[in-house]
Amino acid sequence: MRPEDRFYLESHEWAKLDGDTISVGITDFAIEQLGELVYLDLPDAGDSLSKGETFGEVESVKAVSDLASPVEGEILEVNTALAENLAKLQEDPFENGWLLKIKVTGSDSVTDLLDAEAYERLVEAAS
Numbered sequence: 001m002r003p004e005d006r007f008y009l010e011s012h013e014w015a016k017l018d019g020d021t022i023s024v025g026i027t028d029f030a031i032e033q034l035g036e037l038v039y040l041d042l043p044d045a046g047d048s049l050s051k052g053e054t055f056g057e058v059e060s061v062k063a064v065s066d067l068a069s070p071v072e073g074e075i076l077e078v079n080t081a082l083a084e085n086l087a088k089l090q091e092d093p094f095e096n097g098w099l100l101k102i103k104v105t106g107s108d109s110v111t112d113l114l115d116a117e118a119y120e121r122l123v124e125a126a127s
Contacts, residue, residue, distance in 0.1 A: 002027060002120065003094050007070065007113035010122060014094065015070040015110045022071055022110060025098045026058065026089075029123045034060035037086040042067075042099060047075045051106060056099070058089075067099065070113055072106025 002008070006016040012030035016023045031037070039059035049055055049069040056067045079098055082089050089097040114122065 002029075002116050004116040006094075007110040007115060008119035008122075009068060009070055009113055011066075011068050013068055013070060015113060016098075017110050020104050021076065022073070022102045022104060023098045024070060024100045024102060025093055026067065027119075028093050029126075030058075030065065031090050031093055034058065034065060035062045036060055037090055040083045040086060040089065040099075042078050042080070042083065043075055045075050045078050048105075049073060049075065049102065069102070070110055071102060071104050073102040073104045075100055076103050077101040 002014070006014045008014050008027065012027045014025050014027055037058060037060050040056070042056045047055075049072065051069060051072045053069050054066040055069050058065050058067060078100055082097065082099065091097075
């Protein structure tokens with residue numbers, strides 16, 4: 001079971017709420033499907049995002065996947081160290097592998113995303 005303290009997008013990103021800030025990453029399932037990661041492109045701190053907007057991409061030896069924002073907000077912090085050490089992302093996607101921290105500025109919330117149980121059902125259906 002994936003961590004229950006976060007919400008999930010059908011495109012396999014996760015969002016962990018902490019006050020009005022959300023940490024965003026990609027799930028272990030996404031990484032497993034991609035295989036060996038070779039490139040990560042992330043935006044800059046200070047950029048604004050709309051809910052559902054593509055904010056970067058992750059590339060593997062198999063495919064390139066866009067990364068989608070779970071909320072509207074301003075990027076407070078970017079985990080730039082991951083670009084040089086993709087193994088950290090592959091080994092620990094739910095903690096050290098976070099991608100962005102976003103200050104929520106819109107009225108939308110992560111509660112309309114999938115909870116851990118619903119995400120598990122999505123992954124099982126895709127397997």
